[in-house]
Amino acid sequence: MVSNLQNLFSDMANNSKRSAIREILKLTQQPEIISFAGGLPAPESFPIDDLKEIVNRVLYEDGAAALQYDATEGLKELREVLVKRYQNEGVECALENLIITTASQQGLDLLGRVFLNPGDTVICGLPSYLGGINAFQTYGAVMTGVPLDQYGMRADLLEEKLKELIQQNRKPKFIYIIPDFQNPAGITMPEWRRLQIITIANQYDILIVEDSPYREIRFEGEHQPMMYQLDNTGQVITLGTFSKIVAPGFRIGWVLAHPAINDKLVTSKQSADLCTPTFVQKIAAKYLKSPRFEVNLKYTIDLYRLRRNIMLEGFRQYMPDGVSWTEPEGGLFLFVTLPEYIDAEKLFFRAIEKKVAFVVGHVFFADGSGKNTFRMNFSFVNEAQNREGVKRLADAIREEMEAYQLQKGKKTVAVN
């Protein structure tokens, strides 16, 4: 081995952090632990029987093409069906607006690559999806957080922050937003708030990255228009994925953007992985065109609604006073806020002892706040385990609160 390996690594390698979630996942994979930590879709939602038919059709009808290299921008057949779905929803877009990525994580990575120089500023919500934060930080981004309220990113604080940053000559490259059933907060931005944010972005001449993996998993309420659709000047870049509506094991995502942006993304993708696996793109295209797709999506939504309901019931029944949580209208996650004096990281280890797990919230806060918060996934764990897990978790929280009171009591005694 070379004598100086550690010194050979690049600045980017040193910027890259192992995802706290994926490391925590290892802890939570012990047997008997009921884990609400991961962001895994329910395996019961995977349309295995439908796919048997589709995959065989791909191999019979398109075998050679499905196994060959294909265009970097993605399989035309898949791009066409995705564009058509958007058009049916009233979104103005054409084939040149849509490219395929190796799941939306690659979309985030390519956006980082194409827009970010070390030291560039990116605005994100407090909290925000960790995979986005990590992707941008890898390219040396300084992530600057704007707090959310019940309607998502606060427009007033966003404008304040923008003024401040521009004054400091640190105008952000883009604003990163997850408008539907936000990961981790479980909050959805109503149309009026989307419009407020877009107006500010227009006014300050800043791009918006709209990360939209959960949009189609809505349990109740009205679909809100995509920010891409509301803007329609090319200032919004939207990321979509097959991972939550069919299965993550295909790693199919897409970017909806102005062709001038897609052009740069495609050039970058050429050297990143040449093209997304043709075989899975063919399967995705055929499945999206099959009537079975909508049937399975409805099944998935129903299943996740049930699991969210069970989790919310458990929370209402078992959680001690002082604990609050979001009630998402869709998606995979809800977010819990503990009394300020409780450290979610300490709670995590107590929960692991009780064989239940979550993800501590502070990893989602670019400013390191959120020490008293955590994220719960409700899509993966089955109904019985969901009930049992929430009960265990409530016990752990109660004990942690009591331990604090005891500790405080002792301190008071010691002072007296």
Add this chain to the structure above:
Amino acid sequence: MVSNLQNLFSDMANNSKRSAIREILKLTQQPEIISFAGGLPAPESFPIDDLKEIVNRVLYEDGAAALQYDATEGLKELREVLVKRYQNEGVECALENLIITTASQQGLDLLGRVFLNPGDTVICGLPSYLGGINAFQTYGAVMTGVPLDQYGMRADLLEEKLKELIQQNRKPKFIYIIPDFQNPAGITMPEWRRLQIITIANQYDILIVEDSPYREIRFEGEHQPMMYQLDNTGQVITLGTFSKIVAPGFRIGWVLAHPAINDKLVTSKQSADLCTPTFVQKIAAKYLKSPRFEVNLKYTIDLYRLRRNIMLEGFRQYMPDGVSWTEPEGGLFLFVTLPEYIDAEKLFFRAIEKKVAFVVGHVFFADGSGKNTFRMNFSFVNEAQNREGVKRLADAIREEMEAYQLQKGKKTVAVN
């Protein structure tokens, strides 16, 4: 749209060039053109029937797991079978030495990301695989070429170059080598030359990146030991791929390296695409374990040997004096050198008129030389088209030579 989009793009986006090959491929995709330009495997070599069986088994036996997220370092089952294949060949390695990438292009990209800061030097052969050059240049690498002879990269010139670079305080981060049936040159490095290069790398304390996509496609002669195996101190990083031995449409590659290097690559891969599609990894693992894999590989080798032979016969029969070419013992490519006065780019357009295509050689030369060279792929085009294409190409070359002589004659006359 924002008013200043072009100014928003990063240095990396500006470093990224569209692959000249992929752009040329568009020109060559006109109907009736016999294209030796791409690097496409023969669709006839894809084991479609075998895969029908394997894919169904994956869905029946492992459906849910195959459709779920999996570890960033790759599916354990696939890593195990790949490690075992290397071990059977006498390569000392363990599970921790091997990670899966989204084809070996991602391996190149991650190596760039993990090792290269803008301005860092990388050594490559003259010529070298364009996808490697592009991947490293994206990260701001200065590619420095060392000429090849019939045994691959010249060890004496490598050492000279290293001394020169070190004196200039530009010690390279690594040496990029394609030892087997090099793309584009079609040259294979014998063991003694590999040992020479490794000795120099050891002495100067520099990593070697061994890119090995074609290694198993050998038509004749003895397999040469991998540089990874010859070194075995952890100083060699080897890239492998499923693309040439089964099918590129799966986008399965791997990196064989010291665990300390793999650790950094995995962290980078987390933010690049989280994980390679589980579904295709499952298929790859099962297929590598099936006896059908070796049968199909032998078929592929036999087919490519036949096509190489036909191309070489055509060259011997039709090429005018002054044209020389390599005679590869395996792989997908041979490399042609024209008389110095012929510009391969001018020839390219004459060839397109004659409905035949190749890739101009100078794109593979980091120093911009090689204007009188071009690359021929023999894996893709069928036997009859192969014969016809070479004949057309020889005609184009003869015409280009005659045009030059005529031009020269005129000039001589004009001077007189």
